[in-house]
Amino acid sequence: MSTTSNPALPILDLSQLDGSATDRVAFLSQLRHAAREIGFFYLINHGVSPDLQQAVQDEARRFFALPDAEKQKVAMIHSPHFRGYNRAASELTRGKPDWREQFDLGAERPALPVGQNEPGWHRLQGPNLWPESLPELKPTLLQFQREMTAVALKLLRTFAEALALPEDSFDPLYGSKPNEHIKLIRYPGQQSTVGDQGVGAHKDSGFLSFLLQDQQKGLQVEVTPDNWVDAVPLPGSFVVNIGELLELATNGYLRATVHRVVSPPPNEERLSIAFFLGAQLDAVVPVYALPPELAREAHGPESDPRNPLLRDVGWNYLKGRLRSHPDVAERYYPDVLRNSAELIA
Ligand SMILES: O=C(O)CCC(=O)C(=O)O
Numbered sequence: 001m002s003t004t005s006n007p008a009l010p011i012l013d014l015s016q017l018d019g020s021a022t023d024r025v026a027f028l029s030q031l032r033h034a035a036r037e038i039g040f041f042y043l044i045n046h047g048v049s050p051d052l053q054q055a056v057q058d059e060a061r062r063f064f065a066l067p068d069a070e071k072q073k074v075a076m077i078h079s080p081h082f083r084g085y086n087r088a089a090s091e092l093t094r095g096k097p098d099w100r101e102q103f104d105l106g107a108e109r110p111a112l113p114v115g116q117n118e119p120g121w122h123r124l125q126g127p128n129l130w131p132e133s134l135p136e137l138k139p140t141l142l143q144f145q146r147e148m149t150a151v152a153l154k155l156l157r158t159f160a161e162a163l164a165l166p167e168d169s170f171d172p173l174y175g176s177k178p179n180e181h182i183k184l185i186r187y188p189g190q191q192s193t194v195g196d197q198g199v200g201a202h203k204d205s206g207f208l209s210f211l212l213q214d215q216q217k218g219l220q221v222e223v224t225p226d227n228w229v230d231a232v233p234l235p236g237s238f239v240v241n242i243g244e245l246l247e248l249a250t251n252g253y254l255r256a257t258v259h260r261v262v263s264p265p266p267n268e269e270r271l272s273i274a275f276f277l278g279a280q281l282d283a284v285v286p287v288y289a290l291p292p293e294l295a296r297e298a299h300g301p302e303s304d305p306r307n308p309l310l311r312d313v314g315w316n317y318l319k320g321r322l323r324s325h326p327d328v329a330e331r332y333y334p335d336v337l338r339n340s341a342e343l344i345a
């Protein structure tokens with residue numbers, strides 16, 4: 001296994017999209033290449049202001065600096081919708097604990113009524129948990145969520161164009177209710193007792209993911225089997241990667257690339273703000289008809305037999321959440337665990 005520190009990931013400039021016709025064509029071609037060959041790139045000039053990025057990072061640092069008792073008031077175990085705080089080592093990736101603490105939030109929508117005949121994933125929709133002692137966290141994060149959703153949808157339409165599909169092809173998959181998931185993440189330094197898994201190797205499950213890193217490296221991308229590249233921090237940029245929904249929708253033409261985070265050195269820490277754009281929960285992902293020259297290179301999505309991909313968005317998303325947070329699963333989804341055991345098998 002090898003790792004390299006060369007800035008090996010492409011850098012894409014979103015402002016080219018609104019520039020001259022030549023710039024636009026160049027952006028589309030770079031996007032197709034980056035997405036197809038690597039599945040990861042840096043996005044610059046994306047329009048989210050440095051002030052807002054800084055405000056989100058400042059609020060996140062303030063949140064993690066709260067006393068544990070304050071953070072426990074908004075612990076995820078209080079939320080059937082998988083929102084809230086988790087201590088380091090409480091989330092599992094492929095069954096092993098991740099050495100990071102995190103605060104999850106999603107689209108701020110009312111919970112749906114829970115009935116016996118409703119599918120289990122209905123319980124995913126609902127309000128967020130907000131810490132009372134940090135009143136600025138909520139408006140700052142909701143503003144960030146709105147701006148990130150706009151950037152993500154713009155990029156998703158551009159993906160359709162880059163694949164020679166009508167620009168609005170993916171619109172029915174998110175409709176008026178895209179699944180907007182933000183995760184504030186703090187990775188403590190390595191400790192001899194816990195190894196160096198900040199977060200274990202995985203693919204993201206949505207359409208597109210955006211990462212706002214601080215100055216501490218640690219994110220690694222598996223560009224070819226067993227060849228890990230450091231996604232070194234590039235100030236002001238987002239690291240963007242493709243999720244399984246786009247891999248499914250393009251029959252594997254686009255790649256959801258495996259990545260992981262290695263814990264920072266002892267006594268250092270890393271802060272990352274992740275924004276995941278997913279589809280609406282009641283959507284079913286079709287396979288889009290690509291033009292023949294692209295379709296020839298689409299060899300089907302890569303499926304992990306231990307974690308098969310489901311085309312039903314709500315069930316696929318619920319499966320990921322149940323596997324990551326067994327305590328929340330047992331408390332609010334015992335019926336789903338009983339009746340749909342294959343989800344977590
Ligand atoms: O910390 C990061 O930058 C990446 C986190 C990540 O890959 C995830 O939460 O899915």
Ligand SMILES: [Fe+2]
Pocket residue numbers: 202203204209259
């Ligand atoms: Fe990820």
